[in-house]
Amino acid sequence: MQPNNHLASRKFSLWIWGPVAGVFGLAASVAVGAQSAASPGDVTFTKDIAPILQRHCQTCHRPDSLAPMSLLTYDEVRPYARSIKARTALRTQRGAMPPWFIEKDIGIQQYKDDPSLSEEELAAIAKWADGGAPRGNPADMPPPLNFQSGDQWKLGQPDLIVSSPDVTVKAMSADQWVSLGTVATGLTEDRYVRSVEVREINDIPKTVDSKTIGGRFVFHHMNYSSSTDPSGRIDETSTHWPLPEVGRNGDVFPQEAGKLLAARSVLVLEQAHIHANGRDTKAHLEFAFKFHPKGYKPGVKWVSVSGLGKGADLDVKPLMANQELHAYAVLQQHTKVVTFEPHLHAAGTRMCLEAIFGTDIQTLSCAAYDHNWVRTYAYTDDAMPLLPKGTILHIIGVLDTSPANRNIVDGRNWSGGGRRSVSNMFHDTLGTYIELNEEQFEREMAERVKELKLTKNDYVIGCPLCMGVSLPEVASTAGR
Numbered sequence: 001m002q003p004n005n006h007l008a009s010r011k012f013s014l015w016i017w018g019p020v021a022g023v024f025g026l027a028a029s030v031a032v033g034a035q036s037a038a039s040p041g042d043v044t045f046t047k048d049i050a051p052i053l054q055r056h057c058q059t060c061h062r063p064d065s066l067a068p069m070s071l072l073t074y075d076e077v078r079p080y081a082r083s084i085k086a087r088t089a090l091r092t093q094r095g096a097m098p099p100w101f102i103e104k105d106i107g108i109q110q111y112k113d114d115p116s117l118s119e120e121e122l123a124a125i126a127k128w129a130d131g132g133a134p135r136g137n138p139a140d141m142p143p144p145l146n147f148q149s150g151d152q153w154k155l156g157q158p159d160l161i162v163s164s165p166d167v168t169v170k171a172m173s174a175d176q177w178v179s180l181g182t183v184a185t186g187l188t189e190d191r192y193v194r195s196v197e198v199r200e201i202n203d204i205p206k207t208v209d210s211k212t213i214g215g216r217f218v219f220h221h222m223n224y225s226s227s228t229d230p231s232g233r234i235d236e237t238s239t240h241w242p243l244p245e246v247g248r249n250g251d252v253f254p255q256e257a258g259k260l261l262a263a264r265s266v267l268v269l270e271q272a273h274i275h276a277n278g279r280d281t282k283a284h285l286e287f288a289f290k291f292h293p294k295g296y297k298p299g300v301k302w303v304s305v306s307g308l309g310k311g312a313d314l315d316v317k318p319l320m321a322n323q324e325l326h327a328y329a330v331l332q333q334h335t336k337v338v339t340f341e342p343h344l345h346a347a348g349t350r351m352c353l354e355a356i357f358g359t360d361i362q363t364l365s366c367a368a369y370d371h372n373w374v375r376t377y378a379y380t381d382d383a384m385p386l387l388p389k390g391t392i393l394h395i396i397g398v399l400d401t402s403p404a405n406r407n408i409v410d411g412r413n414w415s416g417g418g419r420r421s422v423s424n425m426f427h428d429t430l431g432t433y434i435e436l437n438e439e440q441f442e443r444e445m446a447e448r449v450k451e452l453k454l455t456k457n458d459y460v461i462g463c464p465l466c467m468g469v470s471l472p473e474v475a476s477t478a479g480r
Contacts, residue, residue, distance in 0.1 A: 043128040044136025045074045051142050052121050053077065056098050059154070062147060064206045066216065072144065074135050085129040088122055094349065094370040094407075099247065101368035102377055107352075108364055108461050110383035113249065155197045155250045158288035160185065162267055166284045169218040173276045175420060180269035182232040185261060192258030192292045196241060197250030198222070202283035214246045214372060218281045220273040220421075221245040221374075226261055232268040243430060244285070247373035254338060254381070256299040257434055258292045273419065300336075303435040305329050308393055309343075309427020314417040316347055316424050318401050323347075325397040325426045330390065334441035337385040337462070340365045341376040341430040342397075346407040346421050350398040353428060357391045357464045364462055369397075371407055371421060376430070382451050385462035386436075386444050397426045 043049070053061070053071050061071035070076045077084070090096035092103050098115040117125075128134070164180050200217045214220065227238045239260050242251045253259060267287060307329040317323060342351030352366040364385055365377065379385070387393075401411040409422055417424055436444060445466050452460065460466050 042131055042134055042136070043124050044134050044140065045077065045128065046136035046138060047140040048124050048136075049077070049128050050074075052117065052124065054142060054145055056115050056117055056121075058145060058147075068208075078133050078135075081129040081133040085126050088117055088125055091122070092116070092368055094368050096368075099370065099373035099375065101370065101373075101375065103366040103368070106363055106366050108379060108383050108385070110380040112252070112378040112380055153197055153199075153288055155195045155252060155288070156290065158197070159191075159291045160187070160261075160289045162186075162287045162289075164222075164267075164269055164272075164285040164287075166282055167218065167272070167274060168280070168282050169274055169276055171276060171278055171280050175220075175276075176274045177271055177419060178274065180272055182227075182230070182266040182268050185226070185265050185267060187261060187263050187265060189263045189294075191261050191289075191294075192296050192298060193253065193261050193289050194255075194258055194292050195250060195252040195290045196259075197288045198244035199286055199288070200283055201286055202281050204277075204279060204281055208279075214275070215277045217246055218274055218277055218283045219244075219246075219285060220275050222269060222273075222285060223271045224287075225268045225270060226265045227268050228262050228265050230266060232266060234268060234270070237262075238268075241287075242376070242432070245374040247375070249376060250288075251339075251376070251432075252378070254300075254384075254434070257302065257338070258296060258298050259302070260298075261289060261291075300440065301435045303333060303335065303433050305331065305335075305393065305429065305431075305433055308395055308429050308431075309425070310417065311425070311427075312417040314415075314424045314426060316399055316401060316415045318414050319403075319411050321400045321402040321404060323399040323401070325399065327395050327426065329393045331387055331393065332389065334389050334436040334438070335385075335387045335391070336434040336436055336444065337364070337379065337387065338432040338434060339376050339378045340367070341374075341428060341432075342367055342369050342395075343374070343425055343427055343430050344369050344371065344397055344399065345424045346371045346409075347399040347401050347405065347415070347424055348397060348426070349400045349405065351428070352396045353431075354394040354396070355385060355387050355391050355462070355464065356394055357388060360464045362461050362464065379462075382448065383462060386441065386448060386466070387462075388441070388465055391464070393428075395426075395428045399424070 057071050059065070061067040061069060063070050069080065087095065087097040092101050094101065098117070100114060100116040102111060162183055162185055164183060167180070200219050202218065204216055222244055225234050225238045225240045227234055241259070307327070309327050310325060314325070340353055344351065348369040348371065350366065350368050353364045355362045355364055367377065401408060403411060405411065415423055445463060448460070448463055449466055454460060454466060456467060458467065
């Protein structure tokens with residue numbers, strides 16, 4: 001793979017369908033006509049399309065889940081055939097389904113839990129819809145997936161669930177940013193956490209439709225930490241947890257980087273952003289932790305990267321597409337990048353992350369941004385960027401206040417930085433990073449070279465010094 005060009009010059013236009021909610025936003029009235037009979041060689045629902053829906057769609061598109069229509073059976077799917085073709089054809093643009101926006105033609109392409117469709121799957125959907133959406137032979141239908149509960153945990157059954165206090169939000173009320181106090185974990189011994197997932201439980205009927213995924217909830221996000229001080233005081237011994245947001249996936253931490261949930265600790269629910277959704281709603285959050293085995297000890301430390309974004313000093317001009325924002329941060333230690341999580345607001349359409357080391361400029365990741373679906377992108381273990389101390393991280397954000405962006409309320413208004421979605425944010429400080437000492441950094445690079453079978457003529461994105469590791473060294477260093 002060749003080095004990427006500087007991203008500031010690379011732009012594209014987005015085809016916007018407006019706010020989406022994990023649904024196929026085109027009306028069912030665009031459904032295909034009368035069902036055609038399947039011929040040999042045809043793409044059929046039972047043989048070709050049902051397996052695709054099981055792999056990529058049915059987690060949300062089923063009864064008692066986020067999406068308002070179920071896509072389990074042929075009779076349920078067929079009215080939406082053309083809508084499914086249109087929304088999946090958006091690929092990585094905003095409004096695409098599944099909601100996964102990493103660009104396929106630039107940067108690292110290895111991510112955990114990537115739900116995106118392959119080119120072959122997209123072609124099959126298009127051919128099926130264009131061919132009259134035939135059912136096919138019922139004997140070809142795969143066995144149905146076993147969804148034990150519409151509210152099942154995506155990361156598996158947790159070892160500990162901690163619930164926040166209930167909040168009641170009136171149908172029409174102003175946004176709130178409030179503390180919900182502290183909640184005891186009940187732990188009697190230190191435990192290291194391998195994954196954490198947060199979900200909202202509310203009294204909105206599952207059968208009620210919504211224009212956006214945010215319309216099904218009242219919590220937009222929650223900043224929270226854990227502390228051994230019962231009063232909730234946060235200090236250097238506290239653990240900061242990934243921020244849950246509307247549409248965001250859970251977090252599985254690297255094997256060597258479990259996070260501490262201490263004995264006799266409390267969750268400090270520092271600040272909840274709560275918004276009205278048009279219905280009187282009672283709701284609370286559940287925090288689900290899965291633990292490492294007792295006796296586990298982490299081998300590395302988490303580190304924050306400050307300055308990778310801008311806050312109140314944003315100047316977002318009205319009625320203008322392709323507005324660029326830039327921010328830089330210098331790494332103070334050797335660093336492994338675990339996740340990329342772009343964060344903008346409704347005007348945001350795209351973000352890229354670059355690593356600059358000397359004259360080497362590498363684009364690590366680019367993703368479209370949809371404020372209805374906040375995503376975190378976790379690199380696979382053999383693709384997590386390994387960046388030396390002194391590397392400059394550079395993020396590029398693209399905003400659109402033109403009429404093409406249906407997510408903003410009124411593009412004629414100037415806007416600056418702020419917490420409300422009608423204001424703006426621009427940062428990647430939600431991405432996660434691990435600090436590596438000199439020995440760990442050299443070992444990780446050597447293992448990367450060995451695992452990927454790199455030679456001196458290879459170029460690997462995300463490891464600017466990997467090719468400085470001499471090949472004889474690799475055999476003796478890797479696996480130490």
